[in-house]
Amino acid sequence: MKIINISNLTNKNPTKDITEDDKKNKLILSTGKKKRIVKISKNIIFGGNQIPIIAGPNGVENKKLMVDVAKQLKKLKIKIIRGHAYKPLTFPYRSKTYKETQSEGMDIMDQIKKEFNLKVVTEVTEIRYLDRISKTADILQIGSRNMQNLELLREVSLTKKPIILKRHFGSSLRDLLGAAEHILVEGNFNLIFCERGVSIPHTHRDTSRFALDVQAIPALKELSQFPVISDPSHASFWAPWVPSLTLASIAAGCDGLIVEMHRNPKKSLVDPLQPLNFNQFSNLVKISKKISKVLGRKIV
Numbered sequence: 451m452k453i454i455n456i457s458n459l460t461n462k463n464p465t466k467d468i469t470e471d472d473k474k475n476k477l478i479l480s481t482g483k484k485k486r487i488v489k490i491s492k493n494i495i496f497g498g499n500q501i502p503i504i505a506g507p508n509g510v511e512n513k514k515l516m517v518d519v520a521k522q523l524k525k526l527k528i529k530i531i532r533g534h535a536y537k538p539l540t541f542p543y544r545s546k547t548y549k550e551t552q553s554e555g556m557d558i559m560d561q562i563k564k565e566f567n568l569k570v571v572t573e574v575t576e577i578r579y580l581d582r583i584s585k586t587a588d589i590l591q592i593g594s595r596n597m598q599n600l601e602l603l604r605e606v607s608l609t610k611k612p613i614i615l616k617r618h619f620g621s622s623l624r625d626l627l628g629a630a631e632h633i634l635v636e637g638n639f640n641l642i643f644c645e646r647g648v649s650i651p652h653t654h655r656d657t658s659r660f661a662l663d664v665q666a667i668p669a670l671k672e673l674s675q676f677p678v679i680s681d682p683s684h685a686s687f688w689a690p691w692v693p694s695l696t697l698a699s700i701a702a703g704c705d706g707l708i709v710e711m712h713r714n715p716k717k718s719l720v721d722p723l724q725p726l727n728f729n730q731f732s733n734l735v736k737i738s739k740k741i742s743k744v745l746g747r748k749i750v
């Protein structure tokens with residue numbers, strides 16, 4: 451591990467925004483002008499002119515759902531599927547129908563990956579699940595609630611796998627880059643930032659808990675070296691707004707998107723107001739392709 455001389459650091463002037471001193475002394479690896487790409491495979495790259503879309507349901511509910519989702523993605527030439535087998539919930543109480551599929555869910559993702567030649571994104575909630583998840587996942591997601599779980603960041607970094615680090619809904623970019631620094635200092639530079647909405651007083655609908663901070667996209671791209679993706683689904687919690695927020699993110703320069711979709715959103719075991727149905731998702735991919743092309747980017 452690289453040893454950094456911290457003898458000249460002070461915390462006398464704590465600030466919520468990033469100062470020149472922060473860039474030099476605290477955010478040494480995450481800031482800087484050099485642009486980095488994160489290559490998932492020969493034809494999936496974050497941080498270049500491609501905009502990869504990651505899509506799928508919130509949870510790996512069962513095999514049938516994941517097969518149906520995978521078929522839709524293949525039809526649209528989308529290459530990365532999402533779905534969590536381990537899932538943090540805001541409240542500890544679970545409905546009778548909800549159950550985390552855990553290692554069984556990871557086995558389903560493994561089959562999907564092989565049958566459909568898709569890349570897999572899934573969330574790591576705890577270090578104890580990391581071994582099983584790493585066997586299947588191509589990209590490890592750190593959820594917003596774990597953004598500053600520093601032990602977890604370290605262990606996930608050591609896998610050397612690409613990581614999506616979601617910004618906590620109450621954190622500054624300074625804190626986000628500080629968390630990133632914990633990953634980078636372990637030598638893993640396969641890092642992708644994700645903006646997923648922030649808490650603000652008014653979200654314009656009582657079901658919407660967060661609002662997408664579109665401004666964070668160019669801000670992060672200006673500050674950091676790493677690709678920035680957008681999650682319009684968790685930001686709005688409301689499927690009808692997801693297309694606008696997706697297009698706004700593309701216009702703001704995002705390097706990728708993560709979108710929730712489900713065969714039957716109403717039956718989604720978690721957050722049923724949020725996922726797009728297959729038809730809505732297909733329309734969104736079509737318009738996203740057009741808009742991206744105008745901007746010299748390419749949806750994959």
Ligand code: PEP
Pocket residue numbers: 508534592593594595616646681684
């Ligand atoms: C998710 O991606 O399903 C998720 C829980 O996201 P977040 O951590 O941003 O709420």
Ligand code: MN
Pocket residue numbers: 508684710720721
């Ligand atoms: Mn979700």
